[in-house]
Amino acid sequence: MDITLNSKVQDLNARYVQAIDDNKLEAWPDFFVEQGRYRITTAENVERGLPLAMIYATSRAMLRDRVRSLRDANVYEAQRYRHVIGAPLIEPGGEGTVQAQTSFLVARIMHTGETVLFATGRYQDRIVFNDGAAHFTEKIVILDSRLVDTLLAIPL
Amino acid sequence: MFPTFTLQQTRNSLAVRRLIPRGLDRTELAWTCFGFTTDDEAMTERRLLQANLIGPAGYISMEDGAAPGFVQRGVNSAPDLVSVVEMGGASTASEDNRVTEAAVRGFWKAYRSQMGL
Numbered sequence A: 001m002d003i004t005l006n007s008k009v010q011d012l013n014a015r016y017v018q019a020i021d022d023n024k025l026e027a028w029p030d031f032f033v034e035q036g037r038y039r040i041t042t043a044e045n046v047e048r049g050l051p052l053a054m055i056y057a058t059s060r061a062m063l064r065d066r067v068r069s070l071r072d073a074n075v076y077e078a079q080r081y082r083h084v085i086g087a088p089l090i091e092p093g094g095e096g097t098v099q100a101q102t103s104f105l106v107a108r109i110m111h112t113g114e115t116v117l118f119a120t121g122r123y124q125d126r127i128v129f130n131d132g133a134a135h136f137t138e139k140i141v142i143l144d145s146r147l148v149d150t151l152l153a154i155p156l
Numbered sequence B: 001m002f003p004t005f006t007l008q009q010t011r012n013s014l015a016v017r018r019l020i021p022r023g024l025d026r027t028e029l030a031w032t033c034f035g036f037t038t039d040d041e042a043m044t045e046r047r048l049l050q051a052n053l054i055g056p057a058g059y060i061s062m063e064d065g066a067a068p069g070f071v072q073r074g075v076n077s078a079p080d081l082v083s084v085v086e087m088g089g090a091s092t093a094s095e096d097n098r099v100t101e102a103a104v105r106g107f108w109k110a111y112r113s114q115m116g117l
Helices: A001-021 A023-029 A043-047 A060-072 B042-052 B061-076 B101-115
Strands: A031-041 A056-059 A079-087 A089-094 A097-110 A116-130 A134-144 B005-010 B012-023 B026-033
Touching: A001 A023, A001 A079, A001 A089, A001 A116, A001 A134, A023 A031, A023 A060, A031 A043, A031 A060, A043 A134, A056 A060, A056 B026, A056 B042, B012 B042
Parallel strands: A031 A134
Antiparallel strands: A031 A056, A079 A097, A089 A097, A097 A116, A116 A134, B005 B012, B012 B026
16 A cells, blocks of 8 residues: 555545535635536445436536535525545546545534534545645545435535 | 425426425435436536536525425424415416416315315
8 A cells, every 4th residue: 555645645535524624615626626526426326327416516616606605595504514534445546546435424513513423425536646736636425325314505 | 296296397307306204204305307318418417417406405405405394393383373374365276477376276276176185
């Protein structure tokens, strides 16, 4: 195992979930390359080869749109996330990229303090390194369950 | 179309929404979106992008999951009371605007008749 590569991948995802959990959504798109892809789907859809996603973005611009919508348009009860992520399993991804699979658990904490295990699943990431900086060319969030409680506002 | 089944059209994309009651205070909503075997890749891509509008994270639908929850919470505190809001009156006649629940009332009127209620 390439320890350095492993550390860089872990660092990327650690910073990624920290930005979301710290409510720094404006930083979320910058973890992707300009034409980066982001999808949230279910294990069931993946197993059945069905392409439908809950969120499907094909660029940083679309991610910025979503942040803008969350901040200015959508109405939902105040809530925060807490991600806990596992160690990544890394493989070469072709064309200078690296593929990584990382498990995650996400707790959702409502403004009332009520805390629930909101989502579990795995990230399937494609990561590129430029000048030592790591970015996602693609992040697929694969939820273990098809059930989402109430709504999915903040990205995973 | 039937209490727990809705056929939805967004532009030229069809989807089915099914309500699945799981108890007095728990309901699931299942979305099934359709593509067609005649769709080329570009059309499929359009449908997948359009799906950002719907579902639990949908731009136009995410609040739909939360709003009934608020109502449920409010209703729980007043179980012996009744509240009715008439949107567009009480008739089921066709109207020339969309600011009315005539279609919904029409559905329930037909449903009662079919069910002999």
